[in-house]
Amino acid sequence: MTATAERPVSTGRPKAKIRLGDRVFSTATVLSGSLILLVLVLVAAFLVAQSLPAFFAAKGTLPDSSTNFWTYVGPLVFGTVWAAFLALIIATPLALGIALFISHYAPRRISQLLGYIIDLLAAVPSVVFGLWGVLVLAPFIQPFYNTLVDKLGWIPLFAGPVSGTGKTILTAAIVLAVMVLPIMTAVMREIFLQAPVLHEEAALALGATRWEMIRMAVLPFARSGIVSAIMLGLGRALGETLAIAIVLSPATVINVFLLTSQNPNTIAANIALQFNEAQGVGLNTLIASGLILFVITLLINMLARYVVNRRKDFSGAN
Amino acid sequence: MSVAIRQNTSTGSNTLTAGKLPKGISWWILVGSWIVFIAVFLLLKASGTTADFNVVGAFFFGTVLFDVLIVVISRVVEGGRKAKDRLVTSLVTTAFIVTLLPLISLIYTVISRGVARFDVAYFNESMRNIISVGGGALHAIVGTLEVTAFATLISVPIGILTSIYLVEYGRGRLARSITFFVDVMTGIPSIVAGLFAYSLFAIFAGPAIRAGVVGSVALSVLMIPVVVRSSEEILKIVPNELREASYALGVPKWLTILKIILPTSLAGLTTGVMLAISRVIGETAPLLLTTGFTTSMNYNLFSDRMMTLPVFVYTQYANQGPIATPYVERAWTGALVLIIIVMLLNLLARLIGRIFAPKFSR
Numbered sequence: 088m089t090a091t092a093e094r095p096v097s098t099g100r101p102k103a104k105i106r107l108g109d110r111v112f113s114t115a116t117v118l119s120g121s122l123i124l125l126v127l128v129l130v131a132a133f134l135v136a137q138s139l140p141a142f143f144a145a146k147g148t149l150p151d152s153s154t155n156f157w158t159y160v161g162p163l164v165f166g167t168v169w170a171a172f173l174a175l176i177i178a179t180p181l182a183l184g185i186a187l188f189i190s191h192y193a194p195r196r197i198s199q200l201l202g203y204i205i206d207l208l209a210a211v212p213s214v215v216f217g218l219w220g221v222l223v224l225a226p227f228i229q230p231f232y233n234t235l236v237d238k239l240g241w242i243p244l245f246a247g248p249v250s251g252t253g254k255t256i257l258t259a260a261i262v263l264a265v266m267v268l269p270i271m272t273a274v275m276r277e278i279f280l281q282a283p284v285l286h287e288e289a290a291l292a293l294g295a296t297r298w299e300m301i302r303m304a305v306l307p308f309a310r311s312g313i314v315s316a317i318m319l320g321l322g323r324a325l326g327e328t329l330a331i332a333i334v335l336s337p338a339t340v341i342n343v344f345l346l347t348s349q350n351p352n353t354i355a356a357n358i359a360l361q362f363n364e365a366q367g368v369g370l371n372t373l374i375a376s377g378l379i380l381f382v383i384t385l386l387i388n389m390l391a392r393y394v395v396n397r398r399k400d401f402s403g404a405n
Numbered sequence: 406m407s408v409a410i411r412q413n414t415s416t417g418s419n420t421l422t423a424g425k426l427p428k429g430i431s432w433w434i435l436v437g438s439w440i441v442f443i444a445v446f447l448l449l450k451a452s453g454t455t456a457d458f459n460v461v462g463a464f465f466f467g468t469v470l471f472d473v474l475i476v477v478i479s480r481v482v483e484g485g486r487k488a489k490d491r492l493v494t495s496l497v498t499t500a501f502i503v504t505l506l507p508l509i510s511l512i513y514t515v516i517s518r519g520v521a522r523f524d525v526a527y528f529n530e531s532m533r534n535i536i537s538v539g540g541g542a543l544h545a546i547v548g549t550l551e552v553t554a555f556a557t558l559i560s561v562p563i564g565i566l567t568s569i570y571l572v573e574y575g576r577g578r579l580a581r582s583i584t585f586f587v588d589v590m591t592g593i594p595s596i597v598a599g600l601f602a603y604s605l606f607a608i609f610a611g612p613a614i615r616a617g618v619v620g621s622v623a624l625s626v627l628m629i630p631v632v633v634r635s636s637e638e639i640l641k642i643v644p645n646e647l648r649e650a651s652y653a654l655g656v657p658k659w660l661t662i663l664k665i666i667l668p669t670s671l672a673g674l675t676t677g678v679m680l681a682i683s684r685v686i687g688e689t690a691p692l693l694l695t696t697g698f699t700t701s702m703n704y705n706l707f708s709d710r711m712m713t714l715p716v717f718v719y720t721q722y723a724n725q726g727p728i729a730t731p732y733v734e735r736a737w738t739g740a741l742v743l744i745i746i747v748m749l750l751n752l753l754a755r756l757i758g759r760i761f762a763p764k765f766s767r
Contacts, residue, residue: 109659113658116567116574117579119564120575124582127586130598130601133608134600181504184500187497188497192497192498210751216511296487327594355690363693377596384597385589
């Protein structure tokens with residue numbers, strides 16, 4: 088090490104020796120990083136390339152004798168958004184409740200275990216949820232639908248005729264809600280746990296009950312996190328395929344009746360059901376509808392991530 | 406509670422003198438309400454109004470009764486503020502119990518209906534020439550393993566190299582945009598990933614292309630972001646002292662990463678990869694579009710249709726034969742096998758993470 092002292096002092100900063108290994112390695116990492124961006128671009132490019140024929144398809148070549156692509160995809164977009172919306176209405180209060188239960192109510196010792204139990208739901212493949220939804224939930228809940236239509240049929244949402252199989256959009260929404268619960272709960276739980284403990288203790292010391300403490304110290308802190316959790320759940324619900332394809336009995340309609348057997352289908356489920364029989368322009372149409380779904384979910388996810396990243400403290404969203 | 410704030414509640418009583426329910430009373434009320442509704446539904450069954458004993462109904466309505474009871478009692482004894490607190494507590498607990506109901510029902514159904522065909526034939530026969538009873542899912546299990554293994558082979562190098570870039574090299578705009586788009590990519594609907602892989606291969610191989618490798622590409626689109634995110638988290642917790650010590654000894658950066666950082670975080674990386682596998686192994690939609698379905702064995706990823714377990718479950722349910730029961734039974738057993746695989750992967754991943762974790766991590 089004495090050699091350094093004798094080395095003539097150069098004018099600039101000392102330059103690190105550039106090694107071949109370093110070059111190769113850093114290039115490899117940059118390449119694979121850029122590959123991800125490339126894949127995302129390719130996804131968009133290939134989908135666009137394959138869907139162009141559908142956008143300019145002549146009248147009569149489209150499936151379901153639609154006049155143009157947009158009249159074909161319209162009911163599907165409505166169905167996708169409507170099913171996801173219903174699922175979120177069910178899932179959001181539940182997710183809030185579960186996240187609060189795990190982070191602030193359950194005994195400390197078992198709260199981690201409870202978190203695992205909810206994560207178990209995320210491990211169940213969607214096709215199993217579909218099977219359960221159609222063979223267990225639908226027959227179980229159908230008598231309840233009968234009662235609803237009989238007693239509350241004057242409300243448009245519950246208008247008849249009631250579905251005899253229970254394969255309605257409400258059943259599909261319930262299954263969807265169960266499926267998006269884990270991600271929403273996980274994000275909310277992280278954020279509730281990050282609420283400043285000092286604020287919580289201060290609130291309790293002033294005599295607040297536990298609910299008042301949560302309302303004053305936890306919820307205001309977690310607001311943007313809750314919003315992004317809801318949007319992440321929305322992204323999941325929009326793209327869910329097989330559960331809907333199995334549970335729903337679809338029709339080409341736009342309506343808001345929850346309990347009939349004429350339900351608007353979703354984009355993803357429609358693709359799954361039609362894809363293996365489709366050919367020619369029909370195939371392009373399905374891919375084009377997939378492109379629409381891609382754009383919708385991309386926008387929602389980017390919005391969610393933007394909300395999360397704006398407050399970097401909430402890095403809980405995975 | 407002797408330090409309660411002095412204020413007049415809406416009932417006009419002094420909170421300082423308000424009563425307090427004995428500890429643990431809420432649990433007793435909860436159990437009591439359940440018992441009440443179990444009794445009600447048992448009576449309904451005995452009187453013949455309902456055909457079966459409604460377990461879910463009993464626990465659901467029992468929990469609702471508990472919510473009402475606890476609030477009313479607390480309001481009378483403890484006053485408004487405490488009653489509101491009790492209300493929220495019971496609602497939050499109810500949310501948890503309500504969510505457990507479908508989970509328990511699902512696991513119970515899958516196990517009870519899945520064991521019917523959980524036999525030897527299921528694991529060493531395919532569906533070739535089977536139109537009714539018998540047959541198995543060997544072709545589907547082999548297909549799932551091959552497709553997932555190849556997807557892992559694609560995703561793991563890309564994913565881990567990217568996370569190394571993000572943690573060790575990444576500065577500036579490229580790193581930020583990669584982070585952002587990896588986040589966005591986690592939200593790509595699985596069916597869109599399937600469509601992408603299909604369109605990619607359809608350009609070269611024509612619109613009738615169905616092969617295992619297409620499915621692998623689709624799965625790796627879903628898997629890469631998960632691997633990147635988990636590896637990134639793990640690499641970040643490798644202490645900086647290790648890097649600095651290595652640099653101080655004159656070790657080049659790439660050797661530092663290869664010999665110091667990766668071995669230190671190996672357990673965490675393995676856990677992340679296995680969790681990612683468990684996440685994509687149950688994907689159905691992309692495989693339905695890309696690998697197609699068949700009833701025969703096919704070991705070759707690069708040609709012909711290939712059955713996978715999730716698609717097997719779906720087709721057994723969706724394309725039932727003239728006698729439906731054996732098909733539905735096979736579907737349930739497929740679901741059971743799938744859940745077992747996913748759970749095993751999850752458990753193994755957590756075990757590896759726990760056992761081989763370096764000592765400094767907590």
